[in-house]
Amino acid sequence: MNDSQSSPSSSSSSYDSAVGPPQTNAVGSSSSSQGLSPTVSRSWRDVFWLLIFMAHLIVVGFALGVFGLNRFKQPDRLNIDKYTMGFLENKDGLTEDYWSLYAVAGGVGAFLGWTWLLLLGSRANQMMKFSVHLLTTYLAVVSVLCFWVHQYFWGGAFAIGSALQFLYVISVIDRLPFTMLVLQRAVKMVWNLPEVTRVACISMLVMLLWLSLWSFGAAGVVALGIGDGGRWWLLLVLSVSLFWTGAVLCNIVHVVVSGMVFLVLIHGGRESNSMPPKPVMRSLQYAVTTSFGSICYGSLFTAAIRTLRWEIRGLRSKIGNNECLLCCVDFLFHLVEFLVRWFNKYAYVQIAVYGKSFNHSAKDAWELFQSTGVESLIAYDCSGAVLFMSTLLGGLVSGTCAAVWTKLKHPERVLMVGSTAMLMGMILVGLAMVVVESAVTSIYICYAEDPALINRWDAAFFAQISEKLHQRLQHRSARAREVLSHRIDDQVQAAVLA
Numbered sequence: 458m459n460d461s462q463s464s465p466s467s468s469s470s471s472y473d474s475a476v477g478p479p480q481t482n483a484v485g486s487s488s489s490s491q492g493l494s495p496t497v498s499r500s501w502r503d504v505f506w507l508l509i510f511m512a513h514l515i516v517v518g519f520a521l522g523v524f525g526l527n528r529f530k531q532p533d534r535l536n537i538d539k540y541t542m543g544f545l546e547n548k549d550g551l552t553e554d555y556w557s558l559y560a561v562a563g564g565v566g567a568f569l570g571w572t573w574l575l576l577l578g579s580r581a582n583q584m585m586k587f588s589v590h591l592l593t594t595y596l597a598v599v600s601v602l603c604f605w606v607h608q609y610f611w612g613g614a615f616a617i618g619s620a621l622q623f624l625y626v627i628s629v630i631d632r633l634p635f636t637m638l639v640l641q642r643a644v645k646m647v648w649n650l651p652e653v654t655r656v657a658c659i660s661m662l663v664m665l666l667w668l669s670l671w672s673f674g675a676a677g678v679v680a681l682g683i684g685d686g687g688r689w690w691l692l693l694v695l696s697v698s699l700f701w702t703g704a705v706l707c708n709i710v711h712v713v714v715s716g717m718v719f720l721v722l723i724h725g726g727r728e729s730n731s732m733p734p735k736p737v738m739r740s741l742q743y744a745v746t747t748s749f750g751s752i753c754y755g756s757l758f759t760a761a762i763r764t765l766r767w768e769i770r771g772l773r774s775k776i777g778n779n780e781c782l783l784c785c786v787d788f789l790f791h792l793v794e795f796l797v798r799w800f801n802k803y804a805y806v807q808i809a810v811y812g813k814s815f816n817h818s819a820k821d822a823w824e825l826f827q828s829t830g831v832e833s834l835i836a837y838d839c840s841g842a843v844l845f846m847s848t849l850l851g852g853l854v855s856g857t858c859a860a861v862w863t864k865l866k867h868p869e870r871v872l873m874v875g876s877t878a879m880l881m882g883m884i885l886v887g888l889a890m891v892v893v894e895s896a897v898t899s900i901y902i903c904y905a906e907d908p909a910l911i912n913r914w915d916a917a918f919f920a921q922i923s924e925k926l927h928q929r930l931q932h933r934s935a936r937a938r939e940v941l942s943h944r945i946d947d948q949v950q951a952a953v954l955a
Contacts (some may be wrong), residue, residue: 458656458677459557459581460739462649467840484512484839490729490825490947493575493635493640493713494523499743499747499812500747500812501746501750502747502750502751502808502812502813502815503749503750503751503753503754503814503815504750506750506751506753506754506757507749508702508836509748509753510705510750510753510810513698516671517695518700520674520695521670521671521673521674521695522670522673522674522679523535523674523677524554524674524675524677524678524681524691525670525673525674525676526552526677527552527677527681528550528551528552528677528680528777529551529553529677530551530554532550532551532554532682541777548678550680551680552673552676552677552680553676554676554680554866554867555676555679555680555863555867555870556672556861557674558676558863558866558867558874558878559668559672559675559676559859559874559877559878560640560672560860561664561855561858561859561862562672562855562856562858562859562878562879562882563668563669563855563856563881563882563885564673565855565859565882566851566852566881566882566883566884566885566886567661567665567860567885568854569851569854569882569884569885569886569889570661570851570885570888571658571661571889572889573847573886574654574657574658574889574892577644577648577654577892577893578644578645578648581640581644581893582637582640582641584642585637585640585843586637588843588847588850589626589843589846590626591850592622592846592849592850592853593619593622593623593626594619594851595850595854596616596618596619596622596888597615597616597619598615598834599615599715599853599857600612600613600614600615603872604613604632606864606871607610608871608872611876612759615698622846625842628900629839629842632838632839633839633843634921635765635838635925636838636839636840636843637835637843638837638921639840639897639900639922639923640835640840640843640893640897641855641913642845642875642900642918643893643894643896643897643900644841644893644915646715646721646896647717647718647892647893647895647896647913649727650714650717650718650721650727652717652737653713653714653717653718653737653892653895654892656713656714656737656741656892657710657714657888657889657891657892658712660706660707660709660710660888661663661885661888661889663706664703664706664884664888665883665885667702668881668884668885671695671881672881674695675692675695676878677872678692678695679692679816679870679874683719685829685873686700688873689873692873692877695877696877696880697722698885699880700819700880700884700939701756701757701886701945702917703883703887703888704756705752705753705756706884706888707756707884707887707888708752708755708756708759708805708891709741709744709745709752710888710891710892711802711805711891711895711898712740712743712744712748712752712808712895712897713737713740713741713895713896714808714891714892714895714896714899715724715806715809715810715895715896715898715899715902716735716736716739716740716743716806716809716883717736717740718895718896718899718900719731719806719810719811719899719902719903720736722734722757722899722903722910722911722914723899723903723910725914726742740809743809743812744809747812748808748809748812750814750932751804751818752805752808752815753777753889754815754816755804755805755815755819756927758800759800759801759802759804759829762800762801763801770853773944781858797832800815801818801819801822801823802823802841802894802898803818803819803822803823803826803898803901804816804819804859805818805895805898806818806822806898806899806902807819807821807822807902822902823904825906826901827906827907829905830926830929831905831926833926833927833929833932833933834901834922834925835901836929837925838897839928840894840897841894841897842890844893844894845890846888847886847890848883848886848887848890849883849939851882851883851885851886851887852879852880852881852882852883852884852886853879853882854882855879855881855882855883855885855886856875856876856878856879856880856882857875857876857879858878859874859875859878859879860872860874860875860878878891885937904922908923909920
């Protein structure tokens with residue numbers, strides 16, 4: 458360790474070997490996990506997706522500049538309208554008419570994100586509980602407002618969202634105490650690592666810079682002299698691009714925080730003499746170089762698959778004895794479970810620590826959880842859903858603020874500006890939430906790798922999580938026996954009737 462500190466050129470290797478040989482736990486046993494290997498190969502992974510993402514940024518950035526400049530200060534500055542003569546409307550606008558409206562959403566989203574980080578140590582649990590209970594009501598109120606302004610499609614969409622949110626919370630209400638326990642410990646971990654919150658703050662500043670260009674182009678699209686259909690399609694493409702870009706930036710933070718939390722747990726504290734030098738900077742270096750392609754690849758699919766899995770699990774737990782519906786849901790459940798094996802957020806911990814490709818990381822993480830039984834604990838935990846609710850609420854607040862101002866200045870563009878502004882707010886708030894989610898994923902990985910690491914860090918939490926794991930494994934075993942017994946009874950009954 459002294460050599461690595463005295464020689465800057467060796468800091469990379471010291472970080473790579475920081476996971477060290479298998480650790481001996483408190484009762485004298487050692488971890489046999491493949492994860493605690495003494496050497497790590499850091500080579501470029503998923504380079505194809507890195508190139509695709511960078512090419513996408515260049516193309517979209519150019520398009521945003523063109524759309525924004527075309528109606529900046531004067532209409533049709535770049536003569537784009539001559540290519541859309543068949544779709545012209547009788548009312549045009551300027552980029553600056555709508556750019557300021559997006560600035561409102563950016564400002565509100567940044568304020569909410571930074572407020573979350575500021576209150577992380579003292580009010581995080583109250584804010585998360587507040588978000589869970591408020592989101593259903595907020596969606597219902599937005600639905601009523603949409604119906605009030607005769608936007609029946611969006612009113613129905615928000616009403617359905619409110620109903621689904623209510624049903625989901627009811628279906629997992631018994632899991633929330635354990636979820637809040639895990640989130641409390643994750644917040645405790647992150648609050649003791651101020652450098653990771655600084656990374657989140659810097660990432661929000663970077664996102665604001667990109668959003669300034671994105672909103673400039675989006676405002677130019679809203680101001681275009683084409684029909685609403687053309688505007689919506691263009692905004693949809695730009696929104697998908699923004700979602701991917703925001704997810705990539707969030708997962709860069711995820712990798713940085715996961716790497717730091719993992720090292721703290723492995724080495725028994727951030728002040729340990731065995732900690733590698735500048736671990737946060739080293740994690741960030743890997744995240745934006747050798748592992749950047751893996752982050753770009755995973756960011757495309759992970760969020761959508763995760764959200765679908767939450768909904769299916771909540772529905773599956775409340776179906777009861779409806780065999781037909783249970784069969785359909787089970788088919789979707791097993792399909793999503795197959796996808797989760799290759800696309801899950803726990804891959805980012807493996808990427809951070811071991812430098813693997815995304816699919817390799819996701820597969821190894823899921824096999825680790827299944828082989829240790831920790832997967833049953835993860836399935837019971839709703840921390841990701843709770844953090845997503847907070848993110849969605851932040852996006853809705855940002856979108857509502859932008860929509861209200863748009864209603865006063867350009868009432869015909871309320872939904873167009875409000876919906877895209879909501880996405881901006883969600884991304885900014887999500888960058889704050891991801892630090893806690895990263896700590897949760899790292900805690901589960903470490904618990905699966907070597908439970909003694911969690912016991913050394915927080916013995917009371919270790920006892921609680923171990924007890925819950927025992928309960929969940931017993932529950933699964935009892936359920937499997939019940940299903941098997943039911944099938945045997947059906948077969949016996951069929952044989953008798955035959």
